[in-house]
Amino acid sequence: MFRAILTAAAFLAASTVQAKTEITWWHAMGGQLGETVNEIAKRFNESQSEYQLTPVNKGGYEDTMTSGIAAFRANQQPHIIQIFDAGAATIINAKGAVLPVEDLLSQYGVGFDKSNYIAGVRNFYADNSGKMVGMPFNSSTPVLYYNKEAFQKAGLTLPPATWEDFESRVAPALERAGYVALSQSHSPWIFSENFHSRHNLPLATQNNGFGGLDAEILYNNDAMKTHYSKLVEWQDKGFYKYYGRAWGDNQTPFVQGEVAMWLGSSGSFGGLKESAEFDFGTTYLPYWQAITNEPTGTFIGGAALFAMSGHDDAEYEGVAAFFEFLTNPEIQFYWHRETGYVPITNAAYDLAKTSGYYKENPDAEVGIQQLNLPVGEHSKGYQLGFYVQIREVMYENYDKLFSGSQNVETTFANIEAGGNDLLRKFEQTYR
Amino acid sequence: MKRVHFGHSPIPYVFVLPQMLIIGVFFLWPSFEAFRLSFFLEDPWGLSNQFVWFDNYWDVISDENYRAVFFSTVIFSAVVALLSIILALLFAVKVDGLLRLSSTYRPFLTWSYAIAPAVAGLIARFLYSPQIGPLYDFLNQFSTDTWFEPRLDAMDAWLVLASGSIWKQISVNFVFLVAGLQAIPRNVLEASLLDNPNGFRRFWSITLPLLAPTLFFLLVINISYAVFETFGVIDTVYPFGPPSGAQTLVYKVYVDGFKGADLGGSSAQSVILMVIVLLLTVVQFRYIEKRVHYT
Numbered sequence: 001m002f003r004a005i006l007t008a009a010a011f012l013a014a015s016t017v018q019a020k021t022e023i024t025w026w027h028a029m030g031g032q033l034g035e036t037v038n039e040i041a042k043r044f045n046e047s048q049s050e051y052q053l054t055p056v057n058k059g060g061y062e063d064t065m066t067s068g069i070a071a072f073r074a075n076q077q078p079h080i081i082q083i084f085d086a087g088a089a090t091i092i093n094a095k096g097a098v099l100p101v102e103d104l105l106s107q108y109g110v111g112f113d114k115s116n117y118i119a120g121v122r123n124f125y126a127d128n129s130g131k132m133v134g135m136p137f138n139s140s141t142p143v144l145y146y147n148k149e150a151f152q153k154a155g156l157t158l159p160p161a162t163w164e165d166f167e168s169r170v171a172p173a174l175e176r177a178g179y180v181a182l183s184q185s186h187s188p189w190i191f192s193e194n195f196h197s198r199h200n201l202p203l204a205t206q207n208n209g210f211g212g213l214d215a216e217i218l219y220n221n222d223a224m225k226t227h228y229s230k231l232v233e234w235q236d237k238g239f240y241k242y243y244g245r246a247w248g249d250n251q252t253p254f255v256q257g258e259v260a261m262w263l264g265s266s267g268s269f270g271g272l273k274e275s276a277e278f279d280f281g282t283t284y285l286p287y288w289q290a291i292t293n294e295p296t297g298t299f300i301g302g303a304a305l306f307a308m309s310g311h312d313d314a315e316y317e318g319v320a321a322f323f324e325f326l327t328n329p330e331i332q333f334y335w336h337r338e339t340g341y342v343p344i345t346n347a348a349y350d351l352a353k354t355s356g357y358y359k360e361n362p363d364a365e366v367g368i369q370q371l372n373l374p375v376g377e378h379s380k381g382y383q384l385g386f387y388v389q390i391r392e393v394m395y396e397n398y399d400k401l402f403s404g405s406q407n408v409e410t411t412f413a414n415i416e417a418g419g420n421d422l423l424r425k426f427e428q429t430y431r
Numbered sequence: 432m433k434r435v436h437f438g439h440s441p442i443p444y445v446f447v448l449p450q451m452l453i454i455g456v457f458f459l460w461p462s463f464e465a466f467r468l469s470f471f472l473e474d475p476w477g478l479s480n481q482f483v484w485f486d487n488y489w490d491v492i493s494d495e496n497y498r499a500v501f502f503s504t505v506i507f508s509a510v511v512a513l514l515s516i517i518l519a520l521l522f523a524v525k526v527d528g529l530l531r532l533s534s535t536y537r538p539f540l541t542w543s544y545a546i547a548p549a550v551a552g553l554i555a556r557f558l559y560s561p562q563i564g565p566l567y568d569f570l571n572q573f574s575t576d577t578w579f580e581p582r583l584d585a586m587d588a589w590l591v592l593a594s595g596s597i598w599k600q601i602s603v604n605f606v607f608l609v610a611g612l613q614a615i616p617r618n619v620l621e622a623s624l625l626d627n628p629n630g631f632r633r634f635w636s637i638t639l640p641l642l643a644p645t646l647f648f649l650l651v652i653n654i655s656y657a658v659f660e661t662f663g664v665i666d667t668v669y670p671f672g673p674p675s676g677a678q679t680l681v682y683k684v685y686v687d688g689f690k691g692a693d694l695g696g697s698s699a700q701s702v703i704l705m706v707i708v709l710l711l712t713v714v715q716f717r718y719i720e721k722r723v724h725y726t
Contacts, residue, residue, distance in 0.1 A: 069476060096476075097476045245582075245671055245672060388690055388691045388692070396496065397675070425472070429472045429474050429479075
């Protein structure tokens with residue numbers, strides 16, 4: 001017995017000496033996405049012997065951020081945390097919560113070159129000096145999916161490129177063929193944030209919030225009001241239907257063939273391929289010709305990885321090694337193929353092109369092509385505090401608008417007032 | 432007068448200690464934290480904070496949306512609490528009046544007691560689902576356009592949430608009310624039967640007053656259920672949030688604090704909520720309990 005204990009103790013001691021450095025990664029990727037995350041972690045662990053990376057799913061985006069906040073306050077934070085677009089300002093402005101990825105890679109890794117990344121992801125997770133704080137991870141962008149069978153029935157071939165085209169040609173034909181022409185899954189993301197990016201309009205002062213915490217919301221503008229007046233008009237004509245704020249409630253009618261076009265995420269591609277029983281095509285987010293003749297790109301949605309502060313050098317070396325592993329073209333291409341999220345480096349995009357992947361799946365390229373459209377002054381992203389709650393204010397008001405209990409003027413006056421209240425509070429909190 | 436001293440044994444304190452620890456860790460300490468945070472603007476990571484007096488409270492009270500949520504919570508809670516009790520009372524009285532099969536009905540009516548609010552929410556979500564929900568189809572079959580649309584319309588959403596919450600709560604109330612009815616002395620009931628053959632009249636003047644202690648207890652627990660625990664139902668029926676106008680105060684605390692990371696604001700809201708429930712309980716005990724006659 002005594003000998004057994006001794007042996008065990010000796011074994012334990014030996015294994016601590018040789019133990020790999022443990023790296024924990026909290027993420028918000030459930031289901032199939034979570035499987036892919038686990039596979040990437042497995043490949044990283046097999047690729048080297050110094051570090052052991054453990055991915056942990058913490059629920060959805062908000063849950064993951066909340067868990068990270070609670071853990072940080074208790075000094076139990078993971079090494080890597082995935083934070084989504086709307087929460088970016090919360091972590092980037094917290095001085096001392098994270099080690100910026102640019103510093104991390106130049107201090108512990110092979111260095112950092114911004115130009116390796118595709119245009120659309122370069123700026124979103126940067127601080128006001130332009131330094132990359134978060135490592136873009138799962139990035140998607142809004143695109144238009146259209147049901148080819150429905151288009152055929154309505155005697156159409158081409159999807160609409162502009163909203164004018166939608167209104168005069170596409171929607172009436174689809175309506176006559178018995179379809180609701182359009183549904184859309186995320187009014188703040190698609191019809192507000194990216195609406196501004198696509199038309200190169202500012203959505204907030206101070207360079208969309210990158211320039212300072214005193215930014216103010218600019219959603220209460222004529223372009224937005226015209227767009228939403230049109231949506232309400234289209235709703236009455238049966239061209240557009242708002243199925244509430246939940247993502248899936250707006251996607252399902254498209255999958256079931258009740259709605260002919262759906263605005264969703266480029267990352268929805270894989271799921272649609274499985275669930276839709278009809279042939280569908282993908283194209284860019286339409287724009288208003290009345291607003292611009294030179295539409296700009298959209299910006300990314302999704303999330304980034306942040307290296308949390310309070311760990312030692314050996315652990316940061318592991319985090320840097322993993323980030324480098326994650327950006328290598330093969331892994332990026334694998335992630336892109338499995339999930340539909342866009343590859344974030346130019347090298348990975350080139351690899352996907354040369355592999356012939358887009359020849360077989362031209363739709364899979366639409367998202368990244370749209371992100372690579374000319375970048376306008378106002379299409380680099382946004383960084384606004386308490387933005388999760390600002391989106392909540394937007395949802396509240398869009399619900400009221402589309403259920404007919406509020407007009408367009410009031411809707412945007414409320415969004416402006418509510419948004420600015422939250423921004424002032426954020427400014428005061430992070431001063 | 433000689434005062435009688437009993438030897439103080441430490442044993443009772445030992446027995447009460449676990450309960451005290453639980454109250455301390457899960458109630459007193461978090462309440463104190465919420466109270467403290469409600470006077471600060473603190474970034475979520477805890478890296479900086481500043482004392483702002485009553486600013487957070489002022490922000491909450493002056494918010495029009497908060498006031499709207501407040502009133503809808505009052506109405507929702509009253510409806511859920513009262514209907515849960517009234518329906519359970521109806522079932523309990525009917526089952527109690529049965530000569531046979533009463534023991535067959537009872538388990539069926541108490542079954543849903545074992546269901547968590549979140550599961551009740553899931554069931555409601557399926558029943559009213561636009562894709563597969565029988566109740567959604569039923570409610571919409573009377574008109575050509577979609578008359579019932581719980582994804583958009585606040586009133587329809589309240590109907591979904593209230594029916595889910597009430598259904599889950601009826602069984603709890605039923606158990607207490609059946610026990611309460613059985614505790615009423617048979618001879619009193621038999622005597623009343625001789626005095627008045629009208630069933631409703633006997634129920635109103637004999638059974639109901641004798642049931643008052645149980646009803647009072649149920650009123651207290653049902654109000655706190657309707658205010659706090661219905662959160663589980665709301666969050667499972669609407670994982671992305673209910674449509675505008677169908678939030679309760681607790682749900683708003685969660686959205687602002689847990690999703691929005693606004694600690695000061697949501698702490699102020701939870702302190703306000705705590706004070707309201709405290710006042711409500713005091714009112715219940717001072718004014719309503721006075722009219723309750725304990726045998």
